[in-house]
Amino acid sequence: MTKEEIIKKLTTIVKPYVQNEEGFKNISEETDFINDLEINSANLVDIILDVEDEFDIEIDNDAMEKMLSVKATVAIIQEKMNA
Amino acid sequence: MKNRVVITGLGVVAPNGVGLTEFTKAIKSGTSGITFHQELKDKGFSCCIGGIPTISEEKKNEYLTPLQLRGFNSTSILYGVISGIDAWKDAGFSVDENSDLDYNSGLIFGTGTSGIEKFREAIYKIDDQNVRRLGSTSVIQTMASGISAYLGGILGFGNQVTTNSSACTTGTEALLMGFERIKNGNAKRMLVGSSSDSSLYTWGGFDAMRVMTYKHNQTPEKGSRPMSATASGFVPGSGGGALVLESLESALERNATIYAEVLGGNINSGGQRNGGTLTAPNATAVQKCITDAILDANISADEIDAINGHLTATSKDSLEVENWTKALQRTGTNFPLINSLKSMVGHCLSGAGAIESVASVLQIKEQFVFPNINCEDVHPEILALIAADKIPQKTIEKNINILAKASFGFGDVNACVIFKKYSEF
Numbered sequence: 001m002t003k004e005e006i007i008k009k010l011t012t013i014v015k016p017y018v019q020n021e022e023g024f025k026n027i028s029e030e031t032d033f034i035n036d037l038e039i040n041s042a043n044l045v046d047i048i049l050d051v052e053d054e055f056d057i058e059i060d061n062d063a064m065e066k067m068l069s070v071k072a073t074v075a076i077i078q079e080k081m082n083a
Numbered sequence: 084m085k086n087r088v089v090i091t092g093l094g095v096v097a098p099n100g101v102g103l104t105e106f107t108k109a110i111k112s113g114t115s116g117i118t119f120h121q122e123l124k125d126k127g128f129s130c131c132i133g134g135i136p137t138i139s140e141e142k143k144n145e146y147l148t149p150l151q152l153r154g155f156n157s158t159s160i161l162y163g164v165i166s167g168i169d170a171w172k173d174a175g176f177s178v179d180e181n182s183d184l185d186y187n188s189g190l191i192f193g194t195g196t197s198g199i200e201k202f203r204e205a206i207y208k209i210d211d212q213n214v215r216r217l218g219s220t221s222v223i224q225t226m227a228s229g230i231s232a233y234l235g236g237i238l239g240f241g242n243q244v245t246t247n248s249s250a251c252t253t254g255t256e257a258l259l260m261g262f263e264r265i266k267n268g269n270a271k272r273m274l275v276g277s278s279s280d281s282s283l284y285t286w287g288g289f290d291a292m293r294v295m296t297y298k299h300n301q302t303p304e305k306g307s308r309p310m311s312a313t314a315s316g317f318v319p320g321s322g323g324g325a326l327v328l329e330s331l332e333s334a335l336e337r338n339a340t341i342y343a344e345v346l347g348g349n350i351n352s353g354g355q356r357n358g359g360t361l362t363a364p365n366a367t368a369v370q371k372c373i374t375d376a377i378l379d380a381n382i383s384a385d386e387i388d389a390i391n392g393h394l395t396a397t398s399k400d401s402l403e404v405e406n407w408t409k410a411l412q413r414t415g416t417n418f419p420l421i422n423s424l425k426s427m428v429g430h431c432l433s434g435a436g437a438i439e440s441v442a443s444v445l446q447i448k449e450q451f452v453f454p455n456i457n458c459e460d461v462h463p464e465i466l467a468l469i470a471a472d473k474i475p476q477k478t479i480e481k482n483i484n485i486l487a488k489a490s491f492g493f494g495d496v497n498a499c500v501i502f503k504k505y506s507e508f
Contacts, residue, residue, distance in 0.1 A: 016153060043219055046154075046218045046220070
């Protein structure tokens with residue numbers, strides 16, 4: 001799966017949790033979930049569960065802690081899918 | 084100086100009507116909300132009938148955001164949110180997620196157990212060694228105060244925001260606790276109410292105790308029979324009710340519609356002494372609760388025009404009526420009119436006190452007494468205490484000035500509130 005395809009799927013996943021629509025419109029690799037999209041930090045665990053379902057991977061606690069931006073999340077998804 | 088407290092908004096989610104208009108119509112016409120439920124039969128319940136409010140997906144979306152509805156599985160929170168928002172709007176306020184924090188408004192919204200279906204989901208996942216799959220929604224939907232937490236955020240309240248729990252007394256207790264808070268000047272407005280889940284897992288324990296009727300699975304609408312000679316146990320119900328209590332001063336300033344005044348009330352416990360147990364009431368304490376409520380309201384027992392009883396359709400109904408006659412010192416034709424909403428909606432458990440308080444206040448506002456359905460054969464023990472025409476079988480249009488409402492619950496706990504038609508003096 002290409003990076004672009006992953007970002008496209010990730011965008012669909014985070015959409016319901018987004019509280020800053022402006023930030024969502026400009027979503028890019030550099031987007032930070034909490035600062036740019038104003039996602040409630042409690043919802044980050046829900047996003048991770050949705051990512052696991054969508055990509056059929058399992059994300060451990062160490063990886064989870066890093067998943068605060070699109071870039072970091074894409075990297076972790078790629079790593080787990082290639083594992 | 085103590086503040087006078089009035090009711091300025093109502094909201095209700097009941098098995099026989101969701102929303103004030105539908106509910107008022109239902110109670111005036113004696114419409115039952117009790118139906119047969121195949122899932123109860125499939126699980127081997129003795130009682131396969133119950134009262135469940137009808138809420139469409141569309142309706143859910145009017146009250147909760149798509150994000151709030153993700154993984155949402157708590158009817159007690161749903162009923163609490165709908166009735167609470169409705170009551171707040173009915174009082175003339177708007178609901179706006181960007182509203183200023185309001186330190187003068189608070190809420191006390193009770194429940195027995197919250198989100199029991201959500202809790203079941205969590206238990207299955209944990210037992211399956213999948214605790215991490217619970218996500219973020221498990222805690223907020225299963226904590227008892229989930230309901231007050233949802234409502235507090237939706238409405239932006241800055242005063243006390245809490246949840247109480249006292250079995251089937253819960254809603255009436257919430258109302259009286261909110262009343263005290265405004266009376267003592269700690270808040271201007273308190274949204275009070277209670278709700279109960281529609282769930283097999285809430286009702287199962289009662290079925291096991293054999294306190295629910297198993298005789299009306301073919302005739303659900305006839306099943307809930309408070310004060311009837313053929314009463315054979317309660318019918319489980321569910322739903323929520325909410326009332327906006329407000330200081331008279333604040334209500335007048337806003338030129339708000341006043342439904343009724345809360346004159347006073349009492350909350351006590353029988354301490355599981357003198358005949359009281361975990362599940363049965365201490366009759367002396369019940370009577371004291373009523374007489375203390377009358378004292379607190381500063382009225383005489385003779386001024387009470389109508390009673391909305393607890394009256395569940397178990398063998399305890401006669402004892403309850405006897406307690407009222409002793410507390411009021413009124414019997415026979417001198418007894419007030421008495422009714423039980425449970426004949427139409429079943430026993431809504433922790434939601435009962437609030438739903439029934441809404442029904443009580445509507446009777447004062449619209450000056451009527453709703454009928455006791457399924458009571459064409461009044462229990463002889465009750466007829467020995469009060470005249471038959473004090474138990475209306477049809478809606479009566481009548482000037483109701485003062486109404487007493489009581490709720491009693493497991494744990495031997497009691498609450499009685501006195502409502503009065505609002506007048507300036």
